[in-house]
Amino acid sequence: MNAQTGFEQAASTETRERLVVIGNGMAGCRAVEEILARDPHRFSITIFGAEPRVNYNRIMLSPVLAGEKTFDDIVLNTPEWYASNGIALVTGDPVVHIDREHRQVVSQSGHVEPFDKLLIATGSDPFVIPVPGKDLPGVVTFRDLDDVERMLSAADRGGSAVVIGGGLLGLEAAHGLSLRGMKVTVIHLMGTLMERQLDEAAGWLLKAELEKRGQTILTEANTDAILEKDGHVAGVRLNDGREIAADIVVMAVGIRPNTALAKAAGLDTERGIMVDDHMITSDPAILAVGECVQHRGTCYGLVAPLWEMCRALADKVTEKAPEGSGYAGSVTSTKLKVSGIDLFSAGDFTGGEGTEDIVMRDAARGVYKRVVLKDNRLIGAVLYGDTADGSWYFDLLKKEEDLSDIREALIFGQAFASGGALGDPNAAVAALSDDAEICGCNGVSKGQVVDTIKAGACSLAAVRSQCKASASCGSCTGLVESLLALTLGEDVQEGPKTLCGCTSFTHDDVRRLILEKELKAIPEVMQELHWESPEGCASCRPALNYYLLCAWPGEYEDDQKSRYVNERLHANIQKDGTYSVVPRMWGGITNPQELRAIADVVEKYNAPMVKVTGGQRLDIFGIRKEDLPSVWADLNAAGMVSGHAYGKSLRTVKTCVGSEWCRFGTQDSTGLGVKLERMTWGSWMPHKFKIAVSGCPRNCAEATIKDFGVVCVDSGYELHVGGNGGMKLRGTDLLCKVATEQEVMDVCAAFTQLYREQAHYLERTAPWIERVGLESVKAQLFDDSEAVKWLAGRFRYSQQFMQDDPWEKRAAGDRNDLHAHLGEVRPLLLENA
Amino acid sequence: MMHGLWLDIGPVTQIEPGSARTLPVVGGEEIAVFRTMRGEIYALVNKCPHKQGPLSQGIIHGDSVTCPLHNFRISLKTGEALGDDEGCTPTIPLKVDAGRIFLLREAVLGPVPAQQAA
Numbered sequence: 001m002n003a004q005t006g007f008e009q010a011a012s013t014e015t016r017e018r019l020v021v022i023g024n025g026m027a028g029c030r031a032v033e034e035i036l037a038r039d040p041h042r043f044s045i046t047i048f049g050a051e052p053r054v055n056y057n058r059i060m061l062s063p064v065l066a067g068e069k070t071f072d073d074i075v076l077n078t079p080e081w082y083a084s085n086g087i088a089l090v091t092g093d094p095v096v097h098i099d100r101e102h103r104q105v106v107s108q109s110g111h112v113e114p115f116d117k118l119l120i121a122t123g124s125d126p127f128v129i130p131v132p133g134k135d136l137p138g139v140v141t142f143r144d145l146d147d148v149e150r151m152l153s154a155a156d157r158g159g160s161a162v163v164i165g166g167g168l169l170g171l172e173a174a175h176g177l178s179l180r181g182m183k184v185t186v187i188h189l190m191g192t193l194m195e196r197q198l199d200e201a202a203g204w205l206l207k208a209e210l211e212k213r214g215q216t217i218l219t220e221a222n223t224d225a226i227l228e229k230d231g232h233v234a235g236v237r238l239n240d241g242r243e244i245a246a247d248i249v250v251m252a253v254g255i256r257p258n259t260a261l262a263k264a265a266g267l268d269t270e271r272g273i274m275v276d277d278h279m280i281t282s283d284p285a286i287l288a289v290g291e292c293v294q295h296r297g298t299c300y301g302l303v304a305p306l307w308e309m310c311r312a313l314a315d316k317v318t319e320k321a322p323e324g325s326g327y328a329g330s331v332t333s334t335k336l337k338v339s340g341i342d343l344f345s346a347g348d349f350t351g352g353e354g355t356e357d358i359v360m361r362d363a364a365r366g367v368y369k370r371v372v373l374k375d376n377r378l379i380g381a382v383l384y385g386d387t388a389d390g391s392w393y394f395d396l397l398k399k400e401e402d403l404s405d406i407r408e409a410l411i412f413g414q415a416f417a418s419g420g421a422l423g424d425p426n427a428a429v430a431a432l433s434d435d436a437e438i439c440g441c442n443g444v445s446k447g448q449v450v451d452t453i454k455a456g457a458c459s460l461a462a463v464r465s466q467c468k469a470s471a472s473c474g475s476c477t478g479l480v481e482s483l484l485a486l487t488l489g490e491d492v493q494e495g496p497k498t499l500c501g502c503t504s505f506t507h508d509d510v511r512r513l514i515l516e517k518e519l520k521a522i523p524e525v526m527q528e529l530h531w532e533s534p535e536g537c538a539s540c541r542p543a544l545n546y547y548l549l550c551a552w553p554g555e556y557e558d559d560q561k562s563r564y565v566n567e568r569l570h571a572n573i574q575k576d577g578t579y580s581v582v583p584r585m586w587g588g589i590t591n592p593q594e595l596r597a598i599a600d601v602v603e604k605y606n607a608p609m610v611k612v613t614g615g616q617r618l619d620i621f622g623i624r625k626e627d628l629p630s631v632w633a634d635l636n637a638a639g640m641v642s643g644h645a646y647g648k649s650l651r652t653v654k655t656c657v658g659s660e661w662c663r664f665g666t667q668d669s670t671g672l673g674v675k676l677e678r679m680t681w682g683s684w685m686p687h688k689f690k691i692a693v694s695g696c697p698r699n700c701a702e703a704t705i706k707d708f709g710v711v712c713v714d715s716g717y718e719l720h721v722g723g724n725g726g727m728k729l730r731g732t733d734l735l736c737k738v739a740t741e742q743e744v745m746d747v748c749a750a751f752t753q754l755y756r757e758q759a760h761y762l763e764r765t766a767p768w769i770e771r772v773g774l775e776s777v778k779a780q781l782f783d784d785s786e787a788v789k790w791l792a793g794r795f796r797y798s799q800q801f802m803q804d805d806p807w808e809k810r811a812a813g814d815r816n817d818l819h820a821h822l823g824e825v826r827p828l829l830l831e832n833a
Numbered sequence: 834m835m836h837g838l839w840l841d842i843g844p845v846t847q848i849e850p851g852s853a854r855t856l857p858v859v860g861g862e863e864i865a866v867f868r869t870m871r872g873e874i875y876a877l878v879n880k881c882p883h884k885q886g887p888l889s890q891g892i893i894h895g896d897s898v899t900c901p902l903h904n905f906r907i908s909l910k911t912g913e914a915l916g917d918d919e920g921c922t923p924t925i926p927l928k929v930d931a932g933r934i935f936l937l938r939e940a941v942l943g944p945v946p947a948q949q950a951a
């Protein structure tokens with residue numbers, strides 16, 4: 001194993017300073033090359049390498065795994081190189097001790113090598129998550145050629161592979177294994193693949209592409225244990241109980257600077273070995289370079305910074321460093337080496353104040369581009385699908401130039417921005433010929449758009465509706481706006497309000513397109529409809545969540561991150577940060593058992609107030625978020641469920657005592673109210689929705705200021721809609737009169753569904769009806785004799801998935817992370833410990 | 834690089850991306866620890882500069898959070914109110930190492946008493 005190349009030359013150069021290098025990897029060898037280039041005779045050099053081979057290009061291990069390259073292709077320094085430069089190379093024999101006092105190192109085999117200068121270039125170690133089974137045969141990391149060989153021999157036997165970690169390394173391993181014929185599942189802890197390099201939008205595109213290629217990608221998946229069978233790895237269990245079979249498990253969850261030797265030798269280390277701008281450690285005779293170092297607080301995991309570090313180091317040790325020179329840290333960029341996927345990211349794209357995002361999406365070509373500016377300078381870029389301009393952006397980013405002049409055209413890339421159209425997109429559009437295509441989705445030319453505008457379409461919305469340009473994906477919205485400005489100048493009219501600042505589409509557009517294009521996830525809507533912000537905002541996320549929930553009942557999975565706090569915690573937040581809890585009392589009816597349970601909760605949790613709400617039930621105030629699950633468990637035990645007093649959803653059905661007790665009562669208003677509440681509870685709506693049933697026109701339940709109100713009369717039931725109390729009081733409109741309870745139920749379900757499908761998010765029934773007109777609502781419900789049946793059918797279908805008590809799941813421990821504190825800091829106890 | 838003593842408050846994985854969790858401090862201000870959709874971790878005093886709303890309960894987008902009480906938008910990086918609003922919430926310096934979150938002790942509990950600072 002101890003191949004000692006060029007040992008004789010080394011012996012004959014005793015008068016030189018002795019340089020010992022620990023680590024025969026990319027940084028160690030490059031540093032030696034840089035030193036030799038400056039002063040070939042200064043040092044007698046010995047390199048220790050733990051791996052039993054010469055230095056190779058580690059980043060090309062991925063193409064080796066994928067079968068696109070062989071080991072010989074990726075060798076960087078051949079045995080002849082070491083020999084001809086008089087370098088003694090000790091391979092397969094790691095250094096185990098640095099003896100600073102005697103200025104020597106000791107290797108595993110007992111080899112002692114004295115030094116005048118020592119260079120530590122030990123790289124990083126793969127991080128292995130501490131789960132049961134991590135040491136089983138068949139669990140491998142991805143760092144060196146031995147790892148690749150282990151993966152290849154597993155692939156030869158076929159079967160399935162699990163890759164833990166959806167970062168750069170993990171995805172390259174997954175790609176290689178899948179090309180080698182294995183069935184690959186990637187388990188990633190975060191919601192977004194490569195979240196350190198990509199934003200949500202680009203991560204979603206990447207995931208979709210990998211899934212198309214047959215990989216299974218599990219995000220937000222947390223590994224609990226690695227499973228064993230017959231002494232070998234057999235699979236992986238996630239903390240939600242899912243098990244995935246595997247013949248090999250690749251851990252690619254991150255790297256840790258390899259600082260063990262330096263630490264044991266007493267050098268300053270934090271995350272990495274601390275070095276100055278010339279890579280000198282806390283001991284002036286010892287240098288360190290590569291992934292094992294920490295420079296100005298940063299540890300790097302890519303090769304580009306190593307090259308710069310090695311130059312600064314070589315300048316210094318050969319005493320050729322110009323005054324004030326040194327390594328000043330690196331800005332890095334990333335590309336994923338998976339054939340057929342173009343992805344580039346650089347700099348900082350976390351956003352924040354003072355930064356500005358410019359986003360361009362082209363759904364047809366699967367392209368997403370985002371650049372981030374701060375003070376008119378480029379600070380970050382993410383490109384997916386079209387990375388042609390990656391190096392141009394990276395260059396702008398490193399130069400930190402003021403980009404005000406080309407700002408408008410920046411996102412279109414170098415060719416466009418440096419062309420004649422500087423700073424004025426209108427000029428570029430004006431220069432287009434009349435038959436140039438503006439809208440690719442609907443095949444509309446510039447001439448057609450201009451004709452439409454000249455014929456009277458004065459706003460974006462009018463152009464969209466009259467010639468369809470930019471009505472589908474919206475990627476040409478900017479071009480259409482330019483044409484409006486060019487054709488009409490000052491006379492362009494504002495269109496209807498868009499959903500929010502993140503999009504040029506209105507609520508109606510978004511709802512229509514979700515159905516037309518069968519969009520089923522928030523990032524998908526944002527990509528396909530060319531959202532102008534990467535993750536949306538606090539206005540559009542809840543709206544999209546509701547629209548998707550309404551459009552795809554049973555299919556769409558509710559996104560808790562897009563819910564307002566009340567709906568996420570199933571209780572009403574109060575001004576002091578505590579919550580109020582309102583259990584459902586069907587139709588306002590209660591019993592001693594329920595009242596007793598409520599009384600017990602009030603005492604047990606010291607609730608400072610219980611109040612009768614306007615919705616005929618009891619509200620318990622002052623509950624802390626961490627107590628909510630146990631409060632609910634107690635209420636559930638008495639048969640009570642969530643009252644949704646917190647939701648954009650059905651709130652309550654208020655009733656009067658009706659024919660059962662009241663001398664004026666005409667029908668069983670209480671019984672009907674209970675039936676209506678049983679039918680409608682749990683349904684998510686554009687806004688809150690209240691129902692009431694009064695037993696006669698005296699209307700004690702105030703049914704005529706409700707979203708849906710029933711007033712019983714001798715001959716049947718009057719159904720009223722679109723009322724509310726509140727700041728702008730609105731009495732209901734009479735919708736119709738029906739004869740039976742069944743008809744009340746059907747019309748109620750149909751009306752509710754019409755509202756759910758057509759209103760804008762956060763629009764109550766009153767403004768909705770005023771916007772679309774009562775006549776339109778009536779027409780949609782009654783013109784077609786089947787309409788009520790269809791709408792009510794859709795409502796009842798969707799209710800199948802909505803009517804499970806959210807409190808019950810939480811009380812059983814679901815999403816405890818939303819309730820429990822991380823812990824508690826108690827200063828005295830900590831200090832005494 | 835920030836020097837000082839660090840409090841280990843456990844693994845990053847306790848916090849779902851796009852959400853926040855809380856850490857009460859006996860005798861001090863409750864802290865909200867945020868994890869953005871992109872996986873960045875930030876810690877702030879859990880009080881909105883407007884009327885002390887619990888920022889941990891807001892909707893998180895990019896690296897800001899919208900307060901659940903009256904929709905102030907607060908930068909997670911600096912604690913400052915964004916847009917037209919004014920005010921600032923103190924931030925707690927933090928680092929992540931080997932998947933665990935560390936808060937700067939001094940910022941959580943105040944300076945270490947002299948005899949204990951080794």
Ligand SMILES: Cc1cc2nc3c(=O)[nH]c(=O)nc-3n(C[C@H](O)[C@H](O)[C@H](O)COP(=O)(O)OP(=O)(O)OC[C@H]3O[C@@H](n4cnc5c(N)ncnc54)[C@H](O)[C@@H]3O)c2cc1C
Pocket residue numbers: 022023024025026027028048049050051058059060061062093094095096121122123124142143144169172258261289290291292300301302303304306335337
């Ligand atoms: C599969 C893969 C793909 C990658 N792709 C990219 C990419 O596309 N772009 C990019 O920029 N970067 C990429 N990287 C990262 C890049 O390879 C590293 O940044 C680079 O190799 C770091 O160089 P280094 O010299 O610090 O460490 P290494 O190259 O790891 O060298 C350290 C060497 O020191 C040896 N060693 C450790 N301890 C001892 C000891 N006690 N005694 C003797 N020897 C010791 C190790 O065995 C190793 O050979 C990739 C990495 C991997 C594993």
Ligand code: HEM
Pocket residue numbers: 572582611612613614615616617619643644645651652724725726727
């Ligand atoms: C933004 C404005 C509003 C806020 C923040 C708000 C807040 C609340 C809260 C926190 C509750 C919980 C129970 C309670 O406090 O008793 C509640 C209940 C109630 N609110 Fe409002 N409300 C608003 C507007 C309105 C309007 C416009 C009306 C009248 C149409 C109204 C009528 C009621 C009724 C009847 C209840 C009892 C509901 C039940 O028992 O579930 N509120 N409201």
Ligand code: SF4
Pocket residue numbers: 656657658659662663664665666669694695696697698699700701
């Ligand atoms: S609305 Fe009519 S039936 Fe109902 S309680 Fe009042 S008076 Fe009696």
Ligand code: FES
Pocket residue numbers: 881882883884885886900901902903904905
């Ligand atoms: S308390 Fe945060 S916005 Fe009012």
